[in-house]
Amino acid sequence: MNNISRRKALTSGLATATGFAGIAAAARLARRYRLIPPDSGGIYGPGETLTYAAQRILTAHSLAREFPRSMISKVPFANETSPRNEAFQRLQASGFKDWRLAVDGLVANPVSFSLADLRRLPVHSQITEVVCEEGWSYIAEWIGTPLVEVLKAAGILPPARYVVYFSTDRDWWDSIDMADALHPQTLLTWAMNDGDLAVPFGGPLRLRVPRQLGYKSVKYITRLTAADSLKGFGKGLGSASPEGGYAWYAGI
Ligand SMILES: Nc1nc2c(c(=O)[nH]1)N[C@H]1C(S)=C(S)[C@@H](COP(=O)(O)O)O[C@H]1N2
Numbered sequence: 001m002n003n004i005s006r007r008k009a010l011t012s013g014l015a016t017a018t019g020f021a022g023i024a025a026a027a028r029l030a031r032r033y034r035l036i037p038p039d040s041g042g043i044y045g046p047g048e049t050l051t052y053a054a055q056r057i058l059t060a061h062s063l064a065r066e067f068p069r070s071m072i073s074k075v076p077f078a079n080e081t082s083p084r085n086e087a088f089q090r091l092q093a094s095g096f097k098d099w100r101l102a103v104d105g106l107v108a109n110p111v112s113f114s115l116a117d118l119r120r121l122p123v124h125s126q127i128t129e130v131v132c133e134e135g136w137s138y139i140a141e142w143i144g145t146p147l148v149e150v151l152k153a154a155g156i157l158p159p160a161r162y163v164v165y166f167s168t169d170r171d172w173w174d175s176i177d178m179a180d181a182l183h184p185q186t187l188l189t190w191a192m193n194d195g196d197l198a199v200p201f202g203g204p205l206r207l208r209v210p211r212q213l214g215y216k217s218v219k220y221i222t223r224l225t226a227a228d229s230l231k232g233f234g235k236g237l238g239s240a241s242p243e244g245g246y247a248w249y250a251g252i
């Protein structure tokens, strides 16, 4: 089926799928088109599947809202994060010159980038909002290297369906599907507003995923893995968030 008729079949299917039986029907449809999120099991599973599948069909390429410069928050709010470990502090003491971003998994050339390497790739900036599930938000300009550029440089391979990303905070890891990984606003951010990305905001390197809630924008990124399945990571639910009761897919 071509993309448009596939999309039509899927949206009309999901649209008529209302109510109890409907959710099961939508889940069957989603499975057929491989739109099953990794946290599809359990009580909330059918709802997660419905949300993710419907969002992907209707808005796979849409842009997160961008704001004018005049709306940048005067006092951006850095959420409290867990204490940095010693290795992080050593890297910070030398101005992060030895910070590395490793890219591996389903790529033709596993590579490791320094921050200087990243800055030599095409640069993108956007003024978007960080939205926390706890109800607060702020707007800032984010400047960095689109994730797609890094994936291209590493030679991402066709079987890849997800990018899993890891932080120096071991409890913080997450993943996104290829629609978000290749999206122009998904940004390996190394600068914010008028300067380098400060540590409380995730410096030296944060993955900003502005089409999803703040918790998907993990700070202190050190490694990316391209994978065809999320089963082998953590408890197999796609990220640390569903392990703690939040949705894997957190589209806004
Ligand atoms: N490494 C790491 N990344 C993180 C967090 C964290 O505690 N550690 N908190 C997440 C949550 S829940 C939110 S809402 C945003 C908050 O971003 P901010 O600190 O820039 O406001 O960062 C996300 N990324």
Ligand SMILES: [Mo]
Pocket (backbone or CB within 6 Å): 131, 132, 133, 134, 214, 215
């Ligand atoms: Mo959050």
